[in-house]
Amino acid sequence: MFGVCLYTGARIAEACSMHTKDVYSIDGSIRPRVTIRRGNTKGKSCTRSIPVGGKLRVLLSNYSSQKVYLFPGRHGRGHIHPDSADKILRAAFLELRIEGASTHSFRRTCLTQMHKRGVPLKVIQKISGHKTLSALQKYLEVLDEDLDEAIATLVF
Template identity: 25%
Template sequence: MKQAKLLTQAEQKRLTAIINSHRYSARNHAIFAFSFLAGLRACEIASLRVGDVFDETGKVRNTIYLKAGQTKGSEGNTVLVSKRLTIALCLFAAQYPQHIISPNAALFFSAKRGGFSPQTIVNLFARFYALANIRGASSHSGRRQFLTELADKGISVRVVQALARHKDISTTMNYIDFNENKLRSAIELI
């Protein structure tokens, strides 16, 4: 199975610059943040409602509860919201304050104000990766980057599995990238 590409730091900077230069940059940054900072899949991002992410006062929730119909495995799950993701969501809310007052509305919307489908999210990722001249990246790249970075920082694979919302640890292991530099660094710890 071909893995989604992990982005280099230079590619991440190019992607950020491209997102900044386009209309709806706060919305697009929030979409990418859900992938890179919480490991959400395109279908999960598309399924988010305003009330899932923001409370009745407009404050970002620190935990998002995904219902069974919002997930790939059709089982409810919990997504923890990091400080960096909270910042991206606050910027989104500041840009679209009128949008976040409707708890049942789709969180992410098109220019025509319709909610995004999973395919629309996939297309948005593909469009921005192409504009940033990043080949091999897909809507799953952020999720894979999220899981690999956690593992690289020494987080237990069981914790990474829980954050990935995987039933089987072998699935999580398939996401985590390793290369010769990481292997060499590992043996130097002994």
């Protein structure tokens, strides 16, 4: 579930509510694109179709759900609740002594890494589902190493 967020930029609620058919074909093969349905998005404005990259394909090939939802709830009815996913992740972070991270960190990391690698903002906006570029830009982190690299470009 967290891999879906990291490699598609999906919000945790979007990943939790994905249907198995949004990722796998009837024959069980992984679709070339995952579908994030309009009704499950924050703004409920548009369905997004996001390509499945190599690393996500590997994760999905090692996962299987025979239920309607890709990530079913504990009792097999409905999907896992985003709060439950958050609780699971916080427990793992605590055990690993990782501070300051959350389920939203995967989305932020995905969008920031695409930006750092030169993906045009309009493309990232389409993947993320942000209505405006200004909303997207709030996600794009500037790290100390980015500042170091920027200063290193100065040659006079």
